Amino acid sequence: MSSATADRLARQIEFLVEVDKLKEVLRRTVVTQSRRAENSAEHTWHLCLVVVTLAEHANAPQLDLLRVLRMLLIHDLVEIDAGDTFAYDAAAMVGQHEREARAAERIFGLLPPDQTAEYRALWDEFEAHTTPEAQFALACDRFQAMLLNARTEGHAWKKHGVTHDRVLARNAAVQDGSQAIWEYATRMIGESVAQGHLPPAPAGRK
């Protein structure tokens, strides 16, 4: 191994050690069995498996699945510095992108320069959600959270006072990635309302 390769590998491995911290970042969703908070690392694994399993349901006929997976494997790393921002907490979301962009700079900056640029571009692509790959990635990200909520009797929804209308509004972007998944999701959410696991919209709000 040349000394340039050895230096490169050493930087890459320091990055891989740093990202281990994602296992400590907790989300509001809980896992289906023990009902403990899910962390962002295991969430990402689950999400990647959602992507490969449901890929046939993407709106886009030709999807670069490897790019979707690359994007998702790194999409939450910024939370190591910026924390997980709850999807229904408007106050916490103020300044979120700036905090996350600083985190992206530090964390991806641990890598050799070509990979710093590559991972940053993937993260920017996910954040912009305009390419078919980013739209499907986002659809699966949002769906995975709804699925865990629905299968834990609306645990995080109830705990944080989230209502039906807000779930629909927050997750409408799912349909840009997959009409089929959105169709499944809206029915699933409707059932959660019927079962009393997701409160309906307050009177006066649609």
Add this chain to the structure above:
Amino acid sequence: MSSATADRLARQIEFLVEVDKLKEVLRRTVVTQSRRAENSAEHTWHLCLVVVTLAEHANAPQLDLLRVLRMLLIHDLVEIDAGDTFAYDAAAMVGQHEREARAAERIFGLLPPDQTAEYRALWDEFEAHTTPEAQFALACDRFQAMLLNARTEGHAWKKHGVTHDRVLARNAAVQDGSQAIWEYATRMIGESVAQGHLPPAPAGRK
């Protein structure tokens, strides 16, 4: 959505709910920050990020990375039924493959038949580790565990009385996937011995 598509999607989603249980399967390795046991779901995420970050160091010049990732995303699912078998526990490894094969049948069997066959083939490919994709996948799997051990002062090695010679023997397959990663790993393990985090081979055993 046709009713055939709806049925298919419903089966796929039941599989995706079932696999959530992988987040409860604990490994012997601990995470670098809180030093709690790592679970197999977050391990898999970490491992997939090792794969995409270190892909250039694979022995094989042309690697189907998407197949490597697909293989890894499902490689530990059998542990939902069969549990995690510690790499250095020879007694626990007796009958392991049979237990895991039964688990593969049940868990992949939740999917539509074409995906059952696809995921089973990927799992078999990983287990056989003869293709370049499976060899690189295995190399990264073994490396990720060694890396966490080395960066937690040999936590699991010390706790379970694992010695230098056994780590080298157990992980020699890394070189089939990547000579460069193996070179890094052997130096890293040597440093762990020098720092007192990994006991040397007992006298009389090389």
